[in-house]
Amino acid sequence: MARSGKWYKLDNVATIVPSSVSGADTRTFRLACELKDNIDPDLLQEALDHTIPDFPYLQSVLRKGFFWYYLDFRNVRPIAEEETSSPCAPLFFDGRKNLLFRVLYFRKRINLEMFHVLSDGTGAFVFFRALVLSYLSLRYQLHFEPDDETRATESQKSNDAYRQYYRRQKGLSQFKSMTSKKAYHLKGEPDEYDLPHFMEATVSAEKVRALAKKYQVSVGELTVSLYIAAVLDEMGNEDRERPVVISVPVNLRKYFPSETTRNFFGVINISYPAGEYDGTMESILSKVKSSFEEQLKPEQISKVMNSYEELEHNIGVKMIPLFIKDIVTHRMNKRASQGVTGTLSNLGVLHMPEKAAEHIEKFAAFMPAPSEQICVVTFGDSMVFGEVSPYTRHESMLHLLRRLSDMGIPAELSVNDYEEA
Numbered sequence: 001m002a003r004s005g006k007w008y009k010l011d012n013v014a015t016i017v018p019s020s021v022s023g024a025d026t027r028t029f030r031l032a033c034e035l036k037d038n039i040d041p042d043l044l045q046e047a048l049d050h051t052i053p054d055f056p057y058l059q060s061v062l063r064k065g066f067f068w069y070y071l072d073f074r075n076v077r078p079i080a081e082e083e084t085s086s087p088c089a090p091l092f093f094d095g096r097k098n099l100l101f102r103v104l105y106f107r108k109r110i111n112l113e114m115f116h117v118l119s120d121g122t123g124a125f126v127f128f129r130a131l132v133l134s135y136l137s138l139r140y141q142l143h144f145e146p147d148d149e150t151r152a153t154e155s156q157k158s159n160d161a162y163r164q165y166y167r168r169q170k171g172l173s174q175f176k177s178m179t180s181k182k183a184y185h186l187k188g189e190p191d192e193y194d195l196p197h198f199m200e201a202t203v204s205a206e207k208v209r210a211l212a213k214k215y216q217v218s219v220g221e222l223t224v225s226l227y228i229a230a231v232l233d234e235m236g237n238e239d240r241e242r243p244v245v246i247s248v249p250v251n252l253r254k255y256f257p258s259e260t261t262r263n264f265f266g267v268i269n270i271s272y273p274a275g276e277y278d279g280t281m282e283s284i285l286s287k288v289k290s291s292f293e294e295q296l297k298p299e300q301i302s303k304v305m306n307s308y309e310e311l312e313h314n315i316g317v318k319m320i321p322l323f324i325k326d327i328v329t330h331r332m333n334k335r336a337s338q339g340v341t342g343t344l345s346n347l348g349v350l351h352m353p354e355k356a357a358e359h360i361e362k363f364a365a366f367m368p369a370p371s372e373q374i375c376v377v378t379f380g381d382s383m384v385f386g387e388v389s390p391y392t393r394h395e396s397m398l399h400l401l402r403r404l405s406d407m408g409i410p411a412e413l414s415v416n417d418y419e420e421a
Contacts, residue, residue, distance in 0.1 A: 013116075014117040025196075026368050033132050056154060078101070083104040083106040088388065110131070119262055120251075127261060139359075165305065167302070183271070189391060201413050204382075207409045227344050232277050247340045248346075
């Protein structure tokens with residue numbers, strides 16, 4: 001158990017998160033687990049009390065130094081609460097020393113919400129998985145053997161993997177690639193209260209895998225291609241001078257061995273020239289597949305990872321006071337968003353012990369973004385598309401689901417409470 005007075009330097013992704021919070025883009029993401037029975041609040045709190053000592057890094061508050069933000073450990077007991085506000089509500093308040101995650105429940109759902117400073121979706125799932133297993137063990141008197149995720153030490157889980165694997169290189173290539181050209185931007189009416197709007201769609205994972213096999217692509221390549229096609233469906237002819245650019249987070253743990261539960265991801269951008277679309281999925285799939293293959297080469301992934309870390313190692317950047325860094329970073333993020341149409345993040349297939357899986361319906365994930373982000377999570381035969389947008393309507397998401405339906409893959413839909421379906 002960590003002692004009071006322990007502090008953590010932010011990883012390089014986390015350093016830009018506080019200054020990127022804007023309106024509906026709260027930078028608070030959500031992981032959800034829907035069970036087959038209603039949640040017992042007392043047992044959920046007991047499970048949280050049992051789980052959190054293994055993740056002391058999460059019991060931190062965000063503090064400001066003169067040059068950088070940092071995380072300060074506080075021995076504060078997190079409380080599991082019934083959900084009463086909108087999903088992904090802000091967790092970061094400048095000057096307030098509160099925990100940067102929350103555990104919520106509603107009917108059959110356990111929700112973990114976390115400020116992106118602490119972790120990415122993959123890292124947060126390690127904690128969420130442990131929490132869900134602890135709850136199920138209490139609820140149904142089950143016993144689960146330790147596995148690789150639960151065996152990781154505190155130092156392994158709180159390790160800054162970017163710093164561990166960084167190799168110096170010249171030039172901030174990642175930022176340059178994101179700002180070199182403007183992408184097509186989704187259109188919509190922003191929420192008047194700056195609330196993010198959510199849609200959840202559940203489809204058969206087996207049918208999606210069969211469709212990917214038919215086209216001889218991966219599931220990731222297929223979902224990005226479907227997203228591009230959905231955006232093309234809403235574009236007018238005059239819009240097609242700009243490319244559709246889908247930002248795709250990549251889990252770096254697949255390329256650099258690490259047990260960290262902190263941020264450890266890179267981003268590749270899949271660009272499709274809208275003016276070349278001939279009306280067929282094949283014309284999109286071929287370009288997406290080749291782009292994935294080129295950008296996911298190990299040497300290219302290393303360049304992406306190093307370009308993120310390069311900013312933090314720049315001596316000029318180090319010496320700039322934090323209040324100036326915040327202003328510059330906000331402008332850089334705004335400029336970078338001009339090069340992205342939307343984001344699709346695939347967390348992949350989530351695994352749980354068989355005795356636990358019997359009590360689980362599905363998992364889902366949601367992440368606010370400046371424009372739109374879709375998170376894909378698969379558990380059993382349930383593939384869940386969790387979409388978050390600052391706009392009051394879900395045009396591109398609905399186009400994506402119509403395309404899936406036309407291919408024989410219907411979806412079960414739900415939206416958040418303050419909007420019409």
